[in-house]
Amino acid sequence: MKTTLRIFRILFKLLLLSYVTVVNIILISAFYVLLLLIVEWVAPSFLSGLFAEYSFAHHLVYSMPFYLVLLYILYSLSPLNVWIMRIKEGYKPLGGEERARVELLLAEMGMERKLNIYRNKDARTNAVTFGFNTIGLTDGILRAATDEELKGVISHEVGHISHYDFVYQVLLFSMQSLGYRCLYGLFLIPALVFGVIGNLVIAVAPAVRFAVVGIAKLWWGLYKLLHHTIYGISRIADVNINKYAEYRCDTYAVRYGCGEGLLSFLRRLAVAETVGGRPSFTEYIMSTHPSTEKRIERLEKLL
Numbered sequence: 001m002k003t004t005l006r007i008f009r010i011l012f013k014l015l016l017l018s019y020v021t022v023v024n025i026i027l028i029s030a031f032y033v034l035l036l037l038i039v040e041w042v043a044p045s046f047l048s049g050l051f052a053e054y055s056f057a058h059h060l061v062y063s064m065p066f067y068l069v070l071l072y073i074l075y076s077l078s079p080l081n082v083w084i085m086r087i088k089e090g091y092k093p094l095g096g097e098e099r100a101r102v103e104l105l106l107a108e109m110g111m112e113r114k115l116n117i118y119r120n121k122d123a124r125t126n127a128v129t130f131g132f133n134t135i136g137l138t139d140g141i142l143r144a145a146t147d148e149e150l151k152g153v154i155s156h157e158v159g160h161i162s163h164y165d166f167v168y169q170v171l172l173f174s175m176q177s178l179g180y181r182c183l184y185g186l187f188l189i190p191a192l193v194f195g196v197i198g199n200l201v202i203a204v205a206p207a208v209r210f211a212v213v214g215i216a217k218l219w220w221g222l223y224k225l226l227h228h229t230i231y232g233i234s235r236i237a238d239v240n241i242n243k244y245a246e247y248r249c250d251t252y253a254v255r256y257g258c259g260e261g262l263l264s265f266l267r268r269l270a271v272a273e274t275v276g277g278r279p280s281f282t283e284y285i286m287s288t289h290p291s292t293e294k295r296i297e298r299l300e301k302l303l
Helices: 002-042 046-053 057-062 064-077 079-088 096-109 139-144 147-162 165-204 206-255 259-276 281-286 292-302
Strands: 116-120 127-130 134-138
Touching (some): 057 064, 134 139, 259 292
């Protein structure tokens, strides 16, 4: 049963990535065609002259959307993007006693994987992964977690690295952001043209103002419908896959022999969460993490 569920989750993740890829290629291609139409309208002889002078230009121009998607994917997975993400979150290399402490814990865990451990000044208790071998620990978790708890947290994050969850997340987010920008452009450019023409028409014939405003609202209503539909499908699938990934990484920590430490940390986290108040139903449904209580129940059964 577990093997079947795992295969289903993998297939579901691949289907989601395929769906996002297809949708983004369609949006990017449509936006690119719109730009080409504008170029041909503004400078009719530009493309024909370019094709006549350079034989490879025809192929390059009309296949550009696919190269854009490929370059965006390569950038998203590159060390440069990992570095930028880490810098944005304020993560810096560990030093002094903290470095010695973490290195000792990794040695006690028998961690053979080469890891780069960073920290930032965030007072919240949190840990994240970047790329294929980087873990970020907040100042809050370094101060609050005991050694055994920190082992559990690190092993959980190593589970994300071992299952390449970062690759999936970055690909999904990057392609969604690129596609949404193109979708916005598809509606924004015609809207600007429509706005200019509409204002001229209203100036000449004020009686058509109601019709122009109605068309404008309908146009942006269509944009919002497409945006929310695409985002909703992607988000719901992504949330469910992420929740499964958290359970899987908790299991990874147990198999690594650090389950008790992770369980202790989650119990203290649950107490802190009750002080802050329970999340709303919408927040719970759209959260990328399962509830701490459910993770605790599952860990207790595994242990």
